[in-house]
Amino acid sequence: MSRDSFEGPELTDHYTDAVREVIEAKQEGHRPPKAPEPAARPGQLMDLMAALQQSVDKARAARGESDANFHEPPTTAAMETTATKTAKKSPAKKTSLRKPRRRA
Template sequence: MDSMAVEHLEDLGDTLTDHYTEALLEVIEAKEEHREPAAPAGEEALTAPVVDLMAALEASVAKAKEARGESRPPATVHEMPKPKKTATAKKTTAKKTTRRRAS
């Protein structure tokens, strides 16, 4: 184990590089200059294809129903009838009566 240990990192010379600090400094400089930071060397911007999740879900459900042998047509949606307005009775408040004091 002692043969593999390094007393000081400086002993390794230029074999170690701090890519994180370099990238962080680049981001800071780019923000100061109001520009986008440069992409790291050797890396390309990867883009993934956009997936329509609802379409994938509907296809999955249809496939599962076919596998189970369900062949019902899709349900139809009807609007609910509007409730009829009924006249509400107005509440009357009780009048306060004042008592006269017996003299």
């Protein structure tokens, strides 16, 4: 598809037009026109962490949950005893020094 196959006022090739202007300016011995400063995009900036927190709060409210309740786990007598020592590893056994078999 080429540029010529699309026609209409809303379909313009701004890049080709800008390149053409630069070429024409250089042919005439002028400096090429400066590119216009990009305009600030109108729109609403959003704090993603705040949006995430609102979503989490909304989901918790829908389930009937409150903020996370952190509590200490109950301690038992087994947890309060000291940890047992790990067994020591024995050194690796030496390999046999036998010669490999001869193949016939």
